[in-house]
Amino acid sequence: MIEVIELKTDRLVLKKLSYSDIDDYAEWKSQDVYHTHLPSKAKTKEEYKKTIESIIKGYEDKDDPNLIWGVFYNDKLIGTVSIEDWNTTHRWCEIGWGLNPKFQKQGFAYEATKCLIQHIFEKLQMNRISIVIWDGNEASKNLAKKLGFVQEGIERQARYKNDKFIDLYCYGLLKEEWK
Numbered sequence: 334m335i336e337v338i339e340l341k342t343d344r345l346v347l348k349k350l351s352y353s354d355i356d357d358y359a360e361w362k363s364q365d366v367y368h369t370h371l372p373s374k375a376k377t378k379e380e381y382k383k384t385i386e387s388i389i390k391g392y393e394d395k396d397d398p399n400l401i402w403g404v405f406y407n408d409k410l411i412g413t414v415s416i417e418d419w420n421t422t423h424r425w426c427e428i429g430w431g432l433n434p435k436f437q438k439q440g441f442a443y444e445a446t447k448c449l450i451q452h453i454f455e456k457l458q459m460n461r462i463s464i465v466i467w468d469g470n471e472a473s474k475n476l477a478k479k480l481g482f483v484q485e486g487i488e489r490q491a492r493y494k495n496d497k498f499i500d501l502y503c504y505g506l507l508k509e510e511w512k
């Protein structure tokens with residue numbers, strides 16, 4: 334079982350979401366622009382209430398493949414970092430990230446993800462972290478490179494959105510490469 338425990342950086346606290354975070358969560362998730370390079374679509378605040386409920390339920394499920402840490406800055410939820418799939422036999426997991434556009438380009442995603450990676454390698458004893466990024470998502474590609482991820486391949490036309498097939502860029506980071 335992987336637990337979402339509280340983690341801290343210089344500026345941020347990473348911790349479980351709670352029902353009271355709904356306004357902050359919907360503030361950015363309900364913007365179309367946030368979903369440009371994601372399979373998801375913007376939803377209403379009412380719909381996101383259900384999403385938060387299911388995230389909170391997931392915290393109690395020892396086999397939940399999708400574990401979400403809220404990223405808090407001055408007590409405000411400004412984004413999430415997540416383990417989106419994991420396997421303790423092969424000591425592998427996949428991660429994801431997303432920040433409220435108002436708080437982007439201030440180094441927050443880098444700071445939060447670096448902390449999560451540290452936790453994954455040191456405390457969760459994983460050996461490998463993967464991330465898959467849609468073609469066109471230059472912010473995420475650059476963030477992955479800045480964190481030390483190596484581009485390992487491209488799954489051609491692996492996703493379909495808005496009448497277009499999109500290539501998936503696959504990145505990996507090994508424990509032995511992490512400093």
Ligand SMILES: CC(C)(COP(=O)(O)OP(=O)(O)OC[C@H]1O[C@@H](n2cnc3c(N)ncnc32)[C@H](O)[C@@H]1OP(=O)(O)O)[C@@H](O)C(=O)NCCC(=O)NCCS
Nearest residue numbers: 430431432437438439440441442443466471472473475476
């Ligand atoms: C990807 C994302 C999380 C980056 O968040 P952020 O907080 O703005 O990123 P940071 O400020 O920590 O930037 C870290 C690095 O990412 C890269 N980066 C961030 N925003 C960028 C942009 N708009 N264009 C190009 N590179 C960018 C840069 O290399 C940057 O390092 P630098 O400042 O030294 O140049 C954010 O754009 C986002 O939430 N996008 C929508 C959700 C999404 O696409 N999730 C990814 C699913 S795979």
